[in-house]
Amino acid sequence: xxxxxxxxxxxxxxxxxxxxxxxxxxxxxxxxxxxxxxxxxxxxxxxxxxxxxxxxxxxxxxxxxxxxxxxxxxxxxxxxxxxxxxxxx
Numbered sequence: 599x600x601x602x603x604x605x606x607x608x609x610x611x612x613x614x615x616x617x618x619x620x621x622x623x624x625x626x627x628x629x630x631x632x633x634x635x636x637x638x639x640x641x642x643x644x645x646x647x648x649x650x651x652x653x654x655x656x657x658x659x660x661x662x663x664x665x666x667x668x669x670x671x672x673x674x675x676x677x678x679x680x681x682x683x684x685x686x687x
Contacts, residue, residue: 600636601636602634602635603625603630603631603635604684606629607627607631608680609678610623611676611677614673615673622655625655628676629648632683634646639683639686640686643679643686646679647683650672650675650676653672653675654672654676657672
């Protein structure tokens with residue numbers, strides 16, 4: 599039975615960008631959505647998402663826009679990932 603767990607995710611990105619959603623909550627919601635989405639996402643999509651989320655978690659250890667991690671770029675990468683994942687149908 600299909601279960602679209604990805605639809606609520608754009609709102610989490612907006613809330614995170616506005617500072618109303620903590621990083622750890624954002625990451626957990628994305629992980630849960632990817633795992634619970636039906637039909638199951640291909641493994642490569644889950645792998646890429648995990649890599650992006652790990653970078654985002656790491657970015658919290660540095661200043662907002664350090665030379666190694668741009669949180670803005672990583673959040674934008676999440677948006678790109680979501681667009682592609684939702685296009686799978």
